[in-house]
Each structure stands twice: as structure tokens, then as C-alpha cells.
Amino acid sequence: MLLDDKFEYLLRLGDNALILSQRLSQWCGKGPAFEEDMALTNTALDLIGQARMWLSYAGEVEDRGRDEDALAFLRDAHQFRNLLLLEQPNGDYAVTIARQFYFDTWHCLLLQELNKSADSRIAEIAEKALKEVRYHLRRSSDLVVRLGDGTAESQRRMQAALDDLWMYTGEMLTPDEQDELLAAQNIVPDPAILREPWLQYVGSVLRETKLTMPTGTWMQKGGKLGRHTEHLGYVLAEMQFLQRAYPGAKW
């Protein structure tokens, strides 16, 4: 039972990185500026690397012969454990940045805690990923400030994006049974301890601008248990096409 719980949790970590990476790579060649295009694709690359480490470990823990590729390309939407936030469409640039900013803040806080995990492999992967994610957070925070302090139009769009995605943030900060089981064994942190620092940091960045913190309390949930929005299927259709059409294809 313990192994299944750990496997499920590793899928959450791996799928978060994988699905956001896939979303970001959809910007490749379409970024609003050359520098942004490179930044998004480099961020996507870091996340792909992290997804590989988490999913490889998940496959080893599961011990049924599935490797990182089998887990990435041969599972269907209901078997994915990523946060709903990360499968949301790219929207305009403000939406992409708001999604990134909410996630990076949480991701950074989470990895800092996972770095102290009683599971040494989790601690090692977290240590490696954290260095990259801190850079992501610095950049997404800067961009929230730039768009929030930019023109009336950029401010309006940034505020709308923060408001629209707000209902997807609760899932990161609310523990479920799986989180609690593993937290009790010091393998992962209780998500509830990330809540205050997350609110505090997000608030501190928004206060640098004319943007206001969304206040809604009703939150979407389900991604961690495999209940997804309709968007995930389209992401997977694109990402998995080759392995579905030509099973086992290598190049």
C-alpha cells in the first residue's frame, strides 16, 4: 500500500512537470518576443528533465516494467495526476504567465520541503529541480510585475488572468488522503504548510504592482485524483500521437 501511495505521488510530481512542459512548448516559435520564446522553451526543457527523473523513479517504485516513456505516452487522461491549473490553455501571454507564477511559487516551496524528504531519491531529485525552479520563479515574478505595471491594457489582462486561474490554485494547497499518508512518514510535506508562505509570496509580488489579489474561496479540484478538465485530452492527443499511431517507434 505504501508503495502504491508513493507511486501515485511521484506521478503527481512527474505529471505536473510533463503537462506544463508540453503546454509551454506549444509557444515554441510563437512567443510574443524572441527572448520570451527562448525563455518559455528553456523552462519547458527544465521541466521535461524533471518529469523524466520523477517518472523514471515512479516506474521503479511501481516495479511493473513501465519506464518513463511508457508512463508519459501510454496513459490516458484519467490516469494523469497533474494539477488542473497546468492543463489550462495558454490563452494570451498574461494567462501563460499567471499560470506559471502561481505554479512556480508553489513548486519552489514544495521542492524546498521535498529536499528534506525521508526518501533520499526524492530529496536528490528535488535538490536538482529546485535550482532550476528558483530561476523560473524569479522570471515569472518579474513578468507579473512588468505586465501589472505596464500599460492599462497589460494590467487589465494580467488581472483578468490572475482572477480566472485563481480557482485552480486551491488544489495545490489542500491536502488529501494521499498527501497526509506520505506526510505522516516524512516523505512529503503536508500541503497545508505551504499555504501561508504561498499566499504571502504571491501577495508580496502583487503589492509591487497595481494588481490585486483575487479573493474567491470556491476552488476547483480533481486533477490529483485523475478527474480532469476537457483540456487534458487535447494535450495528450498531441503529445502522445506518435507512440499511439506507431507503437514502440524509436528514432
Place this chain on the structure above:
Amino acid sequence: MVAIDRPTTEQIWSWLGEVPDPEIPMVSVVDLGIVREVEWLEGEVGAQCVVTITPTYSGCPATEVIAQSIEQVLREHGIPVRLKNRISPAWTTDWISEAGRAKLRASGIAPPARKAGDVSVIDVSGLKRGREPAPAVVCPHCGSENTTVTSQFGSTACKALYRCTDCLEPFDYFKCH
């Protein structure tokens, strides 16, 4: 295998010192601190040279090419080689050698301007907005400290784009990591 004198680890380090990084070929994988350990171990099929390497960034596409190049070079010297991958402690630009920094500079890439922070000691309360003054990045062309960042990401995961406001040349900066 005939029992020939097996090369010393020093000799192997020096061969590895000639294996170029595939994306920044002016520096070697040893200069960058990617090779962490070289040792001879007795295996089932006799002595094996075990080379421990570490990836720079998680998604760096050069990692696999580096492993292949190392294997190839050592095999050419007749050495039975096995590669081991290690991710902790995580690679840091602090491991780039002085020689490596000089080679980067000579080829127009500014080396990291300061020590990377220790990430292992921060906890949940430590998340702060990065407001530390940016380190002065010295232009590798003219030596000026009057430089500005034009993009936080560059042509590879490990670099950012800068521009010198004195000589006006753009250049790559190897980010602190």
C-alpha cells in the same frame, strides 16, 4: 584481456580533459565539473574504469552525447568503461575550473559572476523576492562592467544573453547556478 599496466586515474582524467562539451566545445567536460569521479573497480569481467558524471541542467540535451563521447574516448584508449550518473550534490557553476573560466572568456562567453547560493539550507519560510543586486557581469570582449541583460535565457539552458553598453557587443553569459 592481457594484463597490461592499466592507465592511472590521473592519465584518465587527462584524457577526459580533452572531451569537449557538445554545446560549448571550447571547454571540456572536466572544465565544467561534469566528471565527478574516476576510479578502477573490480567487476565480474575484470577491472572496470567507473566514471561518475552529473548533468548540468535536468533537461540538458547534451547529457547523453557527453556520456557517449566519454565512453568512446576511453574505449579508444582500450579502457573498459562504465558510466555512473549522479544527481546529488546537484551540479553548480562553482565547479567550473579556473582554466574553464578562462577558456569561456577567451571565446566570448562571460563566466559566472559570483558563487551560487547553497540551496539545501532554505525552508518554506525562506521564499523571498529576488532583490539582491545583480552581480556585475564583465564583458568578455572589452572588459567593461557596464553590461545589461537582454534575455534571462540564451541559446542553451546554462546561458543568458547580455549586451555591453560600452563596446555595444552582445555576448553570452554563463548563469550562476
